[in-house]
Amino acid sequence: MMNINQYNFLKGDIVKLADERFDKISKHLLFPQNLFYVEDLDKENNLITLRNVEETFPFADILPVAVNGEDDKDIYYDPIVAASVVGLDGEIPTYHRDSSKYYMESLRKSYNAKGESYYSLIQTKQLNYVHEIQHCFPILKGDLKIHYHLRGYVNQSNIIGKLCELGNIYTDKNKDKINEFEEQGEHNIIYIRRSIDEKNIIASSEIDGKCDYVMMCKDDNMATYIRFFINSSIGKLLLLPDFKSGKMKGKTNFSQLKKLPVYYIHTYADSCIALQILIDFWVVYNKKTTSIDDSVKSAVCNYFYSLRDSLVLEMILPDLFEKSGVRILKHWKEEFGKLTVNPIATQNGGEYGLTVITALFDSLMASGNELMENMNRLRLYMNDFMNFANKIMSESK
Known part of the structure; x- marks a missing residue:
């Protein structure tokens, strides 16, 4: 298995656990998806911490998420939307991105300052993993979100x-x-x-x-x-x-x-x-x-x-x-x-x-x-x- 340093993961990157490791801890997790945010990296001890997971993992247990519509299907694009002007007691408009919509589809209609769609740029640069997109386009890093399956928890x-x-x-x-x-x-x-x-x-x-x-x-x-x-x-x-x-x-x-x-x-x-x-x-x-x-x-x-x-x-x-x-x-x-x-x-x-x-x-x-x-x-x-x-x-x- 490749060392995490070869992927150059950073805090905030979206990653996944090796299948055998995920199977062992899945019953203790709050949500069923094998998708996580990197919370912290201890390079001296070759350990990594994932958000919402108490234990730490050796670098070798962490894998990149492939851009293939399967491993990354629960990722969506959620950019900040500019504010609107509202009257004193008018209805305040809200903007909620469809969290069930696959992020790569949304990026077809999201453009950089030159008018180029991020989808086409990802294809051109042949980026194969989600964290590579986050590194190549820092503006997207915080806008790529994991769609946790939450509704079943609400009473x-x-x-x-x-x-x-x-x-x-x-x-x-x-x-x-x-x-x-x-x-x-x-x-x-x-x-x-x-x-x-x-x-x-x-x-x-x-x-x-x-x-x-x-x-x-x-x-x-x-x-x-x-x-x-x-x-x-x-x-x-x-x-x-x-x-x-x-x-x-x-x-x-x-x-x-x-x-x-x-x-x-x-x-x-x-x-x-x-x-x-x-x-x-x-x-x-x-x-x-x-x-x-x-x-x-x-x-x-x-x-x-x-x-x-x-x-x-x-x-x-x-x-x-x-x-x-x-x-x-x-x-x-x-x-x-x-x-x-x-x-x-x-x-x-x-x-x-x-x-x-x-x-x-x-x-x-x-x-x-x-x-x-x-x-x-x-x-x-x-x-x-x-x-x-x-x-x-x-x-x-």
Whole structure:
């Protein structure tokens, strides 16, 4: 078998494993294709790391992917598309490449600055392997993607409904209607911003600055759960028109907000609501106190946000979590059950908020804590799981 140095593989190249090696590890992989991205190369020890695979491999186990319509059939072309101009509340256009379309077919209609199709250039240069195309045309390197077979992992039955089916949603233009509900005090009001950022709170129970949309819910717990879901990374991702840049930043609109699918599992709803109440308490408490170091405030907040993201992600991809041996929903529910004070009963943490959070972290820091161990295990997969979820959501928009 030829040495990898003869192929000159680089980080980001698309490669495959030798058949006998792939057969041995395939049952432990998240996806069935024998296609991988090179994650890292250790040339001193002749070892290579592949993305989404825990073990390392000797160079001799890594092979190039032939451009033949068979070995490379699950590769597609996904270039970045220029932005469009959209009105304030207009429908934001999204561009989603057909991931089932063979990349070589797509390259027939993709041209360089001289007007030459990449397909014809590949033929002229007699490039036989995918990584050779990536090296010869660096502009294509990041645009050649592996089409992982993901849809089987999504549990659509965990969708309780569209956001518009769970309450009434208004734009800030309906000020009279909103004022009427506020005065009546019979509805739980959720104030929503259209500007989305990875760090900001976009759905709040109290108005803080500019508000673009307002949602009315008659049920206290459902209103809290909706805030839990919308403020998660998945909730934000679903409200964005696209996520190509890899940055959770952009603007949603009224149409996208109304059709937002809300994932919900009744068995775990109370523990999710409790987490949102603890987050609400911690955000308010941080603004009032100076007795806690900023690094501690940030660490607790980041943990809560990460936990919320993980819970929502598992609702969407439960089978993927199970195959990876990660259980977050189950172990967070167990931690919630250990609390001596139920945050839902006190609402917003109340005077018990700090006591509850202190007891929670005492439990989390104990040796062998199942939730912490599963959160640590999830960190190995989190970026890829988010990318997979983004891909699935993009295709369904």
